[in-house]
Amino acid sequence: MKPNNFVSVSQLEEEDFWEIMETAKGLKGDLRAGKAHEVMPGRTLGMVFLKPSLRTRVSFEVGMTHMGGHAIYLGPDDIKLGERETTEDISLVLSRYVDGVMARVFEHEIIEELAEHASIPVVNGLTDFLHPCQALADFFTIYESKRELAGLKMAFVGDGNNVAHSLINAAGLVGMDFSIACPEGYEPDESLVSEARKLTKVEVCHQPEDAVTGADVIYTDVWASMGEEDVAGEKKSRFDGFRVDRNLAGMADSESIVMHCLPAHYDEEISKPVAHGPSSVIFEQAENRMHTQKALLALLMNQ
């Protein structure tokens, strides 16, 4: 794999992407077969979290353990990123102790700064702008289910947020059509969409039915992301009608799958019968976070 860190899916060439997918498939198969794969003995991953997490934290930590390594959790009150010392110094110091850093931060510029100064791989565990590890797991999950990616259509119903941005990047990389339906004013970043449009079809619309018609994959995420608690009430009324329920899901292709990165707010962006229904691959996505991230770490940290 060519890049030496993973801040955005847009850093990947298509062959890097498929190398991650193939490696993840192998590691997942090994785990299922009870075969050890200690490909990172004695390696340590530093995990910096300024926001809460279930999946990201547990999947990275367990993944490191599976590979014979170890992970250290550094929560908001531990290193006080942004308060105690400069991000540059944190990056330089961590580079002297650990073999890789995964960080979940607010401003996207912080992860870029960590990556710029580190002499070890830095992985983006979510910023306000991107969630690239989620997109890797999601596209792995789609591929497992559909056996193809290029030419499929993904409909994203909801906020043009960090998760949507990384999915748009990934859709461009593999040639998947992408259609997002959001209320006016909640569209994804224009320049990110323009870049993706050089590679695939990206539609931005304001009617969930328009996005979902003919879709192979329906995706949704929370209306208010972490850090947006103060506007959650306002967004709840603006996003009324943007719920993935049986009626909306029924407008997609009959073989379509339903996805959500979790955590979910039932009866806001998705109904529980759909999230836990037969078309849902939500919990496969959650599991595949671990397999795809293990692959990513193994490729980045063994360069």
Ligand code: CP
């Ligand atoms: N999907 C996801 O990133 O979940 P967490 O916020 O629990 O890590």
Ligand code: NVA
């Ligand atoms: N958009 C959500 C994703 C959580 C995994 C958030 O940023 O809170």
